[in-house]
């Protein structure tokens with residue numbers, strides 16, 4: 001699992017989140033399309049918002065319709081012709097509303113050479129995985145923050161499942177079961193799968209090795225341990241320090257390749273993560289392509 005060897009040669013230098021060398025990551029450009037406003041679960045650390053200020057996940061300048069998203073892809077490819085990847089990662093959950101799959105279908109029809117990438121909490125993954133593969137998505141990220149329902153119930157206290165609200169441990173059991181089932185089905189269909197795990201001090205920081213082992217057994221290929229941005233229900237917790245991040249990574253890499261270049265991108269990011277950001281030009285305020293976010 002040496003970090004200097006590309007884990008996914010076909011994606012190295014093309015897809016930032018699946019480029020496992022620093023060199024590959026530093027030349028991969030991507031575009032995120034903010035077409036998915038709503039969510040079907042309620043993570044204690046998540047604040048979804050529309051603004052130009054916050055450099056973090058769950059935030060976009062504005063919401064796009066699938067048709068507007070096609071126009072944005074066209075403009076983004078003019079601004080940054082090296083974009084290889086079009087991803088949908090919010091601001092909410094791409095499987096909570098139908099807009100993401102419709103957007104992927106439109107983009108795939110027009111630019112079949114682009115890699116399509118989806119990020120989800122996994123609740124709807126078993127039900128939607130065939131449709132996801134059918135619209136051309138080949139790389140998938142599933143956020144799995146625990147495989148223990150008692151821990152997960154603290155992170156995501158409630159979900160919307162089959163038109164009903166489900167709370168606590170019952171909600172956690174459903175979410176974890178669907179995530180693991182969805183990952184296995186996606187692996188069987190040949191998708192390349194990354195797991196996002198938010199590292200939350202005192203909540204799941206002792207549990208990262210167990211998560212990595214279980215998702216690896218389900219078929220995941222890579223894990224990205226994201227340091228918590230303390231906010232919302234977890235605003236009182238500290239951001240994990242260097243030692244906690246190192247310990248989590250060491251525990252995970254016993255089981256799974258660890259991705260280490262995450263920039264915790266916005267839902268409307270455009271360019272090379274940490275190097276260039278064309279979102280301001282794309283969304284019309286004419287600012288230049290300066291790096292705008294810091295390392296996570």
Ligand SMILES: C[S@@+](CC[C@H](N)C(=O)[O-])C[C@H]1O[C@@H](n2cnc3c(N)ncnc32)[C@H](O)[C@@H]1O
Nearest residue numbers: 045057058089090092093120121143196228229
């Ligand atoms: C905003 S979500 C959108 C995609 C999808 N709903 C999901 O959860 O995977 C994108 C990623 O940002 C992460 N995220 C959201 N809020 C965060 C926070 N406060 N600290 C660290 N990561 C966060 C999520 O866990 C997820 O991996």
Ligand code: SF4
Nearest residue numbers: 039043046092093121
């Ligand atoms: S699933 Fe994603 S968008 Fe929904 S609350 Fe959790 S982090 Fe936020």
